[in-house]
Amino acid sequence: MTAIEIHELTRRYGYRVALKNVSLTIPVGGVHALFGANGAGKTTLMRIVSTLLQPHHGYARVFGKDTVEEPLDVKRKIGLVGDKPLLYGDLTGRENLLFYSSLYDLDMSEDDNRIEDLSDWFGVKSWLDEPTKILSTGFRKRFDIVRSVLHDPQLYLLDEPFAGLDKDSTQVFRDFIDSHRTDRTVLLTTHNLTIGSEMSDNFVTLRKGEVLSQGPIGEFDGVI
Amino acid sequence: MGSGLSSAFAIAKKDIVTQMRKRFEVFSMFLFALIAVFALGIVLSSAVIQVAESATRIRVLAEIGSGMLWVVIFFAGMFGFAPVFISESETGTLRGLSLAPIPAWAIYIGKVIYGFVLMAIVELFLVPISMALLGYTFSSNISPLIVVGTFCLGTLDLAAVGAMASALTMPAESKATVYPLVYFPAATSGLILLVEITKIFAIGIPLVGPGLFQLLQLIMGHLVAMMTLSGAVFHFTLTS
Numbered sequence: 142m143t144a145i146e147i148h149e150l151t152r153r154y155g156y157r158v159a160l161k162n163v164s165l166t167i168p169v170g171g172v173h174a175l176f177g178a179n180g181a182g183k184t185t186l187m188r189i190v191s192t193l194l195q196p197h198h199g200y201a202r203v204f205g206k207d208t209v210e211e212p213l214d215v216k217r218k219i220g221l222v223g224d225k226p227l228l229y230g231d232l233t234g235r236e237n238l239l240f241y242s243s244l245y246d247l248d249m250s251e252d253d254n255r256i257e258d259l260s261d262w263f264g265v266k267s268w269l270d271e272p273t274k275i276l277s278t279g280f281r282k283r284f285d286i287v288r289s290v291l292h293d294p295q296l297y298l299l300d301e302p303f304a305g306l307d308k309d310s311t312q313v314f315r316d317f318i319d320s321h322r323t324d325r326t327v328l329l330t331t332h333n334l335t336i337g338s339e340m341s342d343n344f345v346t347l348r349k350g351e352v353l354s355q356g357p358i359g360e361f362d363g364v365i
Numbered sequence: 366m367g368s369g370l371s372s373a374f375a376i377a378k379k380d381i382v383t384q385m386r387k388r389f390e391v392f393s394m395f396l397f398a399l400i401a402v403f404a405l406g407i408v409l410s411s412a413v414i415q416v417a418e419s420a421t422r423i424r425v426l427a428e429i430g431s432g433m434l435w436v437v438i439f440f441a442g443m444f445g446f447a448p449v450f451i452s453e454s455e456t457g458t459l460r461g462l463s464l465a466p467i468p469a470w471a472i473y474i475g476k477v478i479y480g481f482v483l484m485a486i487v488e489l490f491l492v493p494i495s496m497a498l499l500g501y502t503f504s505s506n507i508s509p510l511i512v513v514g515t516f517c518l519g520t521l522d523l524a525a526v527g528a529m530a531s532a533l534t535m536p537a538e539s540k541a542t543v544y545p546l547v548y549f550p551a552a553t554s555g556l557i558l559l560v561e562i563t564k565i566f567a568i569g570i571p572l573v574g575p576g577l578f579q580l581l582q583l584i585m586g587h588l589v590a591m592m593t594l595s596g597a598v599f600h601f602t603l604t605s
Contacts, residue, residue, distance in 0.1 A: 191464060192463075192464075192604075193460060193463055193464070193603075194604060195604050213466045213467070213468070216464055216465065216466040217466045219464075221464055223457075225457045226457075227457060227458050227460055227461030228458070228461075229379065229383060229458055231382075231383045231387055232379070232382065232383060236379075240375060240379045241461065241465070243375040244376075244465035244467055245465060245466060246368055246371075246466075288461070
């Protein structure tokens with residue numbers, strides 16, 4: 142069983158080719174790093190896998206579900222964290238999380254416990270009833286991570302998740318990923334090769350929209 | 366379907382709660398509407414007062430007043446409807462909605478419901494104020510239920526067009542220019558019907574032209590067409 146299957150994926154923005162015939166397979170379980178310089182196509186790949194963008198050629202499948210043909214099935218299985226928190230500033234952390242849980246059809250009473258538990262894990266429980274616009278970037282990011290894992294996704298898509306996080310917040314997030322590395326699949330993009338290498342089991346390197354290299358993290362030579 | 370509708374209501378509720386906290390759009394809409402009605406009331410009363418015959422004066426006030434009312438609602442709607450998708454796109458939260466396992470039309474319907482509630486709050490105050498200032502009343506021959514129903518239908522129609530115009534404007538560089546270019550032509554046909562219907566409310570059933578229920582059928586058809594079309598193509602605005 143594969144978590145992500147990508148076959149001859151091509152995506153253009155106007156005349157610029159962001160991804161060119163990319164094919165790769167991510168197995169179930171473990172942390173997989175997606176390395177690449179700016180403009181290599183990492184975020185485009187993440188957006189296609191998370192159904193936010195449609196490919197011009199080829200396909201992406203998540204746990205066997207096509208991202209274009211069966212987007213709702215794919216969305217139930219993924220949790221995406223990007224560089225920008227997807228929170229409403231005028232709502233409190235709890236209201237944000239309850240709103241998103243209602244979109245995932247989760248039971249409200251149980252969710253509230255899950256919200257408390259996850260907020261506690263990420264160290265933001267005492268901020269649950271404050272509007273998120275007054276929170277620091279790091280705390281907003283922590284709430285955003287809670288949002289992304291609220292529905293207990295099988296696949297975590299983390300696109301530059303450590304951007305804007307201080308050392309403590311980064312460590313909290315790393316601990317969370319470590320605690321799930323056996324029962325969940327994580328696809329991670331980061332500019333920080335050190336953190337990426339430390340956290341990951343496998344790697345894929347993209348350059349100018351094409352796969353440059355891939356394999357176990359021990360074989361990563363630091364070239365992107 | 367059930368899940369899509371409950372998600373639409375959740376999105377609308379979220380937007381209403383947010384709006385009640387910041388009150389920016391609803392305040393802008395109400396203030397614009399109030400100033401416009403005041404200005405029009407002054408101009409109208411001084412112009413129509415020259416008409417000697419009382420019956421003619423009342424008819425002229427009713428005809429112009431009912432038209433002015435929807436023009437004010439139409440423009441006030443721009444303040445409320447334009448940001449429904451544009452602000453979510455700019456803050457990035459639209460991505461959060463796009464990632465949720467709900468059909469794209471549920472997001473669109475949620476925004477239409479929100480736009481409707483926002484405009485309805487403004488109309489609740491605006492309609493009686495405009496009637497008092499512009500000097501017209503609705504005919505006692507028309508059931509109040511039909512009047513309220515028509516205003517609901519018309520407001521929903523404008524909200525449906527306004528939300529789609531906002532969605533189509535998201536990728537544009539100069540949003541302030543593009544939004545009216547999309548909103549105006551799409552909403553004008555519904556607006557003309559609403560003016561005609563409200564004129565009937567104000568002066569009674571007309572002797573010539575289409576009757577009230579024919580016009581109501583037309584505005585209902587316009588609403589269904591707008592919502593069906595927008596709901597069917599809305600997902601392109603999220604993935605393009």
